[in-house]
Amino acid sequence: DTAVSQTPKYLVTQMGNDKSIKCEQNLGHDTMYWYKQDSKKFLKIMFSYNNKELIINETVPNRFSPKSPDKAHLNLHINSLELGDSAVYFCASSQGWNSAKNIQYFGAGTRLSVL
Amino acid sequence: GQQVMQIPQYQHVQEGEDFTTYCNSSTTLSNIQWYKQRPGGHPVFLIQLVKSGEVKKQKRLTFQFGEAKKNSSLHITATQTTDVGTYFCAGPVETSGSRLTFGEGTQLTVNP
Numbered sequence: 001d002t003a004v005s006q007t008p009k010y011l012v013t014q015m016g017n018d019k020s021i022k023c024e025q026n027l028g029h030d031t032m033y034w035y036k037q038d039s040k041k042f043l044k045i046m047f048s049y050n051n052k053e054l055i056i057n058e059t060v061p062n063r064f065s066p067k068s069p070d071k072a073h074l075n076l077h078i079n080s081l082e083l084g085d086s087a088v089y090f091c092a093s094s095q096g097w098n099s100a101k102n103i104q105y106f107g108a109g110t111r112l113s114v115l
Numbered sequence: 116g117q118q119v120m121q122i123p124q125y126q127h128v129q130e131g132e133d134f135t136t137y138c139n140s141s142t143t144l145s146n147i148q149w150y151k152q153r154p155g156g157h158p159v160f161l162i163q164l165v166k167s168g169e170v171k172k173q174k175r176l177t178f179q180f181g182e183a184k185k186n187s188s189l190h191i192t193a194t195q196t197t198d199v200g201t202y203f204c205a206g207p208v209e210t211s212g213s214r215l216t217f218g219e220g221t222q223l224t225v226n227p
Contacts, residue, residue, distance in 0.1 A: 041220045045216075099145045099146055104148075
């Protein structure tokens, strides 16, 4: 069983569309994250939830909206997609929020291409 | 802005050569983590260092945490083609609410 699974793996869509990416973890972790990785491999955190509560909300356009229905799931909805949104989006989870428990377990990534 | 700096950004080596990537923070870190991302893959946790001056080894990989806990290094001895990938350091930066902040990564290519 995959520990952190996200779907879809690939997403090709037109500018202006709305899309969602789903993430689930079966590790029993309390904290989940969304990262964006650009073409230069730079990993930038977007959001983090701890026990379904939003704890990190970086400077991300409000077209991006995360939702955590329970602590095992963290979804990402993107409205009005733009060319610059093309990237790889990684979901991750950790046992907890503090530095003693924040080893990250990443999903396989969603490769988003906006045409 | 990014507060965990990593150099070099790219490194090309011949198989059998050694490789080192360096990670520096402007503030003291309570711990530092290292991850490896294979081409087309996702970051995978390698190790965490907590103590000042700590050195840990995993086969051909040696990880060090500086005495001041502001820098760290990853050294690979006698690289192999299986070492290809991007290596990231990450540390909790206090000025960012102790959230884990990743370095820019070092992309390693190994020529056979």
